[in-house]
Amino acid sequence: MKSVQEDIKTGNFKQIYLFYGEESYLKQQYKQNLVKALNPQEDTMNFGHYEGKGINIKELIDLCETIPFFAERRVMLLEDTGFFKSKCEELADYIKSIPDYLYLIFVESEVDKRNKMYKAVKNAGRIVEFSKQDEKTLMRWAAGFLGKAGKKITQKDMEMFLTKVGTDMGNIRMEMEKLISYTAGRDVVTAQDIEAVCVTQTTNKIFDMVRAVTEKNQKKALELYYDLLTLKEPPMRILFLLAKQFRQLLLTKKMSGEGASQNEIAAKLGVPSFVVRNVAACARAYTVKELEQAVMDFVDAEEAVKTGRLGDVLSVELLIIKYSSGR
16 A cells, blocks of 8 residues: 555556455545546546456457547546456457556456456556554554544553444544534543444444343344344344354364463454454353354254244344353
């Protein structure tokens, strides 16, 4: 990412860029900044934008071959083309020797590094992967965003905020803007503010439900389940996320028992380390044997739904009741 910032700062651009990865917010920010730097006057005559699969390669190359009109560059932005997951021999061959006025920006969700297009771009341009950011980076970025608005927040409340809204940077920014508006006239963002205005992501609602289950708070667990159904969440998606949460409980329980650190467990689960504290607290409500049985029960429930032996809504309800009942 720093290399792209340096290119923009110095004006020494590569002719081909490929941005890809899971962190869509950063990816879009860098895309917009690069397009603006390459096409500062927003010259629509010498700028082309293609999006989606099924692009006509011959038509694209013909446009690329068109000399820019009263400008030094022709800039082409190509998004979610699928070129880096499938065969695209003609374009891969073309970009090995593109005209000096042409600048190509590819923005993709996924790539195959064995793909001929990927190799061609690697040889001729710059490739940047935008991965999910770690918790420290997210907390620093979010705190900085609040700081620019003259707001402060404690680390504990920041952890609560991220637990509630998730780690997608686009969603974090949106929720931060809501907090800034809500706390107008005050310089400290509190846990109460976060509870008042921030929307809990579905996956985190699932964790709230798991927490209620582990605390044997059956009434709250079922209420959260019915809330998710009201929000039109498919029961099978809820079942999938519940099963995932219980697998995390099991893995955390086992790794904790083996003396693994919080950071090691976080790396294994693919979650921020502060989330592990909550997972570990929930896991303490069960033995390893009980969690292994729970994981098996979720697999059985999915099969029962698929074979028609049990309704999807009822299958999840029965599991919630079973694992939120007192021993």
